[in-house]
Amino acid sequence: MTQSALLTPHNANIRAQFPVLKQMLDGYPLCYLDTAATSQKPQIVLDAMAQYYANDNANVHRAAHQLSARATLSYEKVRDQLQHFLKAKHREEIIFTHGTTESINLVAFGLTAQLTAGDVILIDSAAHHANIVPWQELAKRTGAVIKPIPLDKHCRLDIDAYQALLALKPKIVALSHVSNALGTVNPVAQLVQLAKAQGAITLVDGAQAVAHLTLNMTEIDCDFYVFSGHKMYGPTGVGVLYGRFDVLDSLAPLLTGGEMIKRVSFEATEFGSLPNRLEAGTPPIAEVIGLGAAITFLQTELTEQVQAYETELLNYLQCQLRALGEVHLYGAFDDNIGVVAFNLADEHHQDVGILLDQQGIAVRCGHHCAMPLMHSLNLKGCCRASIGIYTHKDDIDRFIAALASVKDLLL
């Protein structure tokens, strides 16, 4: 990496599309390094949602009138966009939810009837709580047994231990594509292949992957892949569940009512077919349309060059943190989508976070909804700086300068 290459922002054009980033906080320019918690939204997403409410607002799939037809068309177009974006085989394999957490709950609930006491569920030890708790609840309902897949000393999934656990013929394997706390990318295609060879149903949490990586469901070949709109430059309140058609079709619906039915009487109700069967109630229409705009944004802007720049920035961030001294870094440094988990000497992560906030720096401080991972690192918590498509070298420099002044105050 050369300094001169970094000094030229990969695309000043991208950052200018994010109005929120133009603000000052207490005299400091906002330095947003919390994209892993939620990304900022480009103008194209804001416009798409405003346009829908200003011109097309109507309920979808319900009425004969023109507004409803327009709204339905826009909403269903996003399903086609997602099919293409994910390289899924059928549009019916895309289910809209309210977020990753709901997507996982939908699967974990929907599989209840397919599990019996003693069945094994394997879970990535570095998983977000949203990919742990729904499985624990499923285990409570069915008597299934949860086994965490351990990590190696670099905080990567321990492949040998994983293979040993697969010998137990687990019914379900729940993986993360990218660790939310550490940013490390798992070799999901390989992990899924190993799990499928033992007959397991596989779910991959892609919440942290989707804003940074190019996704291909045919290559990953998992049964379920889930993510949220708000971490991929789209709105909050919308998420996606991709499911391989036959497995998805076998899920019992978590929510019932609304447009998910074919026929209702007080004697018996017949459910409709995919995808509507799993989308009960009025969906988050404006948010789905905003998500469609976010996909267009990603398809236009997340080029290989931009992906390479994100990697360069992350390397620069890691180097600068090491150069600052007295900084503990956690997790693996390569195969990382742009997250640095760290602590400043033995200082409390909250103290560091508060003092960075005084200087307009937004980082996340806490357990990152990954308490089992923090426990295995023997940490109560840590700070996490995460980059996005709009991050520039200036942001990293500001952050490092701010952390240096925190160091002066605390050490």
Add this chain to the structure above:
Amino acid sequence: MTDSIMPIPNEADFHYAVQGAETLLTRFTKAPNWQERYRQIMLLGKDLPNLSPELRVDAAQVKGCESDAWIYHLEQAGKHYYLADSDARIVKGLIGLLLGACHGKSRDEIQAFDPTAYFKQLGLEGQLSPSRTNGLNSLANAMVEATR
């Protein structure tokens, strides 16, 4: 740390001097920038008694803090005394600021205490909002609740 029984600290430990709200206000209004305000906060925390590990138990924990914070209360001769600690330095300093207004005061004085106005005067108004994870709001509530 996981004990659920609330231990009882020695009565004598509750009796320590704190800087009163007036002194603190003078001290903080003199601070020219955030660096100095936070330096003062942390110095204030340093002067407070530390809770021994036996007292740092779940039962005494104040919920709503990203850091751990524990609080004990004693009422004696119509005055209220507190022992509180945190594993984070800024939160401990913020506790010191609350104690300046509440420690050794009567029930009426504590119930009349307006933490929002107080922190605004100190130049730290953003710190008390319920959306902050520092738990200051919960600590302030806990001190007032203890007198009811």
